[in-house]
Amino acid sequence: MVDSYPLLTPVHGTIFALLKRYVQTQYDHSTWLRLVEAAGLESGDFSHKDVYPDEQMDALVGAAAGMTGLPVAELQERFGEYLVPDLMYMYQKLLQPHWNTLDMLEHTELTMHAQVRREHSQNAPPVLNVTRLSVHELVIDYVSARRMGPLAVGIVRGVARYYDEADLIDVTPTTSEDGQEVRIRVRRNPF
Template sequence: MHGTIFTLLKRYVQTQYDHSTWVKLLEVSGLESGDFDHKQVYPDEHMYALVGGAARMTGIPAEELQEKFGEYLVPDLLYMYGKLLQPEWRTLEMIEHTETVMHKRVREEHQENAPPVLHVSRMAANEVLIEYVSKRRMGALAVGIVRGLAVYFDEAEQIVVEPTTREDGQHVQIRVRRLS
């Protein structure tokens, strides 16, 4: 997994809790260092250990933690890839173009980068269906990112996010509808 995600996870833990919580999380997770280089790629097992450790520490299910972290990621991700975005895009358009614009760039930057594959179908003018495919089994993170996009674009009240399969699976369907 890309080092940027680990860097943002560290910041998320430190802002939601504090630095000592991050240090304890590293300990509980069995990781020796929490200094992640945003230009490097790290084993997925590091993320699994951190999410599992956080779930044990907080008593919050791992899927719920992934969703919260996904929501938190959105402003930074949009900042990083802002030059690739069109100003008229909102939640549904961002979802439609994630694979062909942002994920394409991520894969080009480093061969080892492997963001999930998103097959997005426009079901209607106000609805998309996401087919999330990733061996990482972090569909809940994708659900959180979709919810974060709705908040970012001030559409949280109009966007309905419905995972239609288990969020911890390798293949997850996520239906996203705009109500108005």
């Protein structure tokens, strides 16, 4: 895995906008306003075209954990699952019609993440080193200074749901999910 990490890892505004929508759909707009205030942010409006310090995302997620009583990891995982339909829509031109869950995960780094990095030099999605072990199994080595492994786990589960394979896909983090390097085993039951 990677030994060094960028000191600054800005988060794309789209993720903030989707977090806002997630809170508003799961709760309501006033909850979003209270969350922004609890996070100590001046504004809860984020532009899709800009990037923001990851400290702002940490503050929002931490405040949400305090408000809901849910662990940060659980909130991140739920949000990751929620993100998938929008992410798939945004990158639909990069998806191949014959892909399944494992194929999509295997190609994320070289397709979607590569495009995100090209579009804006400050975009810093996590690095996903994917090793395909067999037609039914792969390992994702998630690398990010943001330490949002549970978000990645949620996205993997959301991708399985998107491909209507949620009942067939087993997602198992094999390292601590709150580290800068998280290994996630994804296996598709062939039956």
